[in-house]
């Protein structure tokens with residue numbers, strides 16, 4: 001069976017440089033816009049995390065207290081939210097994130113072959129990032145495109161059905 | 176002639192009739208030219224909120240998110256009157272039930288229909304605000320909904336004094352960040368408040384105390400999108416859409432995935448048989464293979480057999496056969512595919528997506544995965560067949576904090592019932608005597 005387990009030690013490695021984290025004006029502006037959508041600022045926590053991630057690729061530990069202050073909740077509360085949702089990345093990811101659907105309809109239409117093909121082509125396990133920092137490979141639950149299984153998303157783009165033989169050509173579009 | 180009238184014989188597919196995938200979704204002028212927003216106008220100008228609730232109750236519109244709860248009854252629990260204060264309408268657009276791909280199509284191709292529906296239902300319960308809770312991966316849908324919403328706002332359909340009435344309504348698209356459990360309506364409310372998506376205890380039901388403690392209605396995309404058509408054409412028209420195939424009313428977004436020839440999603444009279452879905456619309460199984468089993472409506476429904484194909488796909492008929500219609504999009508397993516492996520895949524999904532709040536689910540699901548992996552590898556232990564059977568009870572209805580774990584047990588218990596021989600084939604072979 002394919003190794004899917006991420007080692008704990010990998011998860012707790014400290015970030016390389018601990019420069020003080022500052023929100024950019026653009027990030028601040030976008031977070032303030034989200035705050036206007038809710039009567040309670042806490043409700044903007046997921047959007048705020050997503051905004052920072054959009055600009056930086058992931059959400060570092062240093063970012064948490066700063067984002068929490070911007071939406072006026074405790075850092076501990078925001079940390080709890082940031083660790084709950086799988087689309088919030090707490091470690092750096094590659095330039096492109098591949099999310100391969102591992103749910104039942106894709107299981108029935110070739111998920112395991114597709115996953116193994118990706119692992120072989122990229123040389124990383126699920127959860128891993130290629131050494132050139134180009135791709136991160138993640139499993140994802142049903143992408144709501146089951147009629148096109150086996151499916152995957154690369155960044156914001158949905159693809160399906162994808163056969164293992166098509167992987168090489170498909171990935172070439174993501175330099 | 177307006178297509179959007181009860182007299183029009185083509186108006187049998189209210190949800191999809193304006194959908195043209197090649198052309199893409201209609202913008203506001205295009206939608207209005209097809210009578211779009213006329214139902215909202217009629218509602219606000221001619222009907223009281225209570226009258227709309229009564230029409231929808233009479234139409235017997237049952238929830239399309241999986242449980243089939245009558246929408247009109249759900250709304251009738253919402254406190255009404257001038258002192259009711261802040262109230263919320265939330266659209267459940269989290270669509271993460273494996274095997275389900277209907278709301279994506281509706282939102283990507285008919286965003287204005289959902290916006291109109293949200294405003295209209297907002298009016299019917301006199302909500303002050305609405306949120307569309309959209310799963311984070313639906314990038315195209317988010318973009319198109321936001322565009323449609325901006326057009327609707329500019330036209331005065333959303334905002335202060337909707338269409339010049341006394342009633343004001345704000346509407347927002349909220350996008351999620353993953354986790355299947357967000358689809359459970361009370362977990363969704365926690366998530367929308369910016370918390371971890373653990374479900375809440377019921378009662379109180381959201382209609383009494385939901386989002387920020389205020390009365391809240393949560394409805395599925397497809398449920399909501401039926402409402403403007405019901406108000407425009409009447410309850411009897413809606414009941415007639417099922418063409419006598421079911422005592423349920425309306426159409427249903429059905430679909431088929433797995434190894435079938437023409438997988439897809441289709442709007443058909445509710446009560447259409449699964450055989451018609453598979454053999455007519457999906458063009459039968461691929462490569463001439465035989466059907467072994469099928470899930471009627473998502474990962475959390477019991478498997479059925481080929482002998483059940485002639486059943487009407489409606490809530491009560493599929494329940495009588497020991498399963499649930501769920502979301503109504505079937506997933507088919509071919510004769511040469513392993514049930515043990517399919518169930519292992521399903522339970523891996525449920526184990527990963529458990530929110531971790533209660534012990535039977537958090538610990539029981541990984542236990543089932545461990546056992547299923549052993550059976551798949553030919554290392555199963557006879558006692559573990561009993562453990563699996565017991566787990567279906569220990570994680571069954573009433574034993575856990577929400578319906579996630581009981582849902583997870585449905586495919587497992589039915590696979591054990593119908594395909595025990597496949598599990599037995601995965602028992603470890605006794606070591607040969609020396």
Ligand SMILES: Cc1cc2nc3c(=O)[nH]c(=O)nc-3n(C[C@H](O)[C@H](O)[C@H](O)COP(=O)(O)O)c2cc1C
Pocket residue numbers: 237238239240241242243244246267268269270271272355356357358359360361393394395396398399577578579582
């Ligand atoms: C674990 C779990 C996941 C669910 N996921 C969804 C979902 O993705 N979309 C949905 O509409 N309903 C989902 N539901 C059902 C909702 O809790 C709720 O019943 C539904 O949104 C009500 O809308 P309706 O009455 O219009 O069907 C889920 C329920 C459970 C227990």
Ligand code: SF4
Pocket residue numbers: 356373374528529530531532533534536537575576577578579580
């Ligand atoms: S049944 Fe599972 S998903 Fe539901 S509350 Fe318990 S742990 Fe969470």
Ligand code: FES
Pocket residue numbers: 101102103104105106107141142143144145146147149151273274275
């Ligand atoms: S199961 Fe893969 S897209 Fe639905």
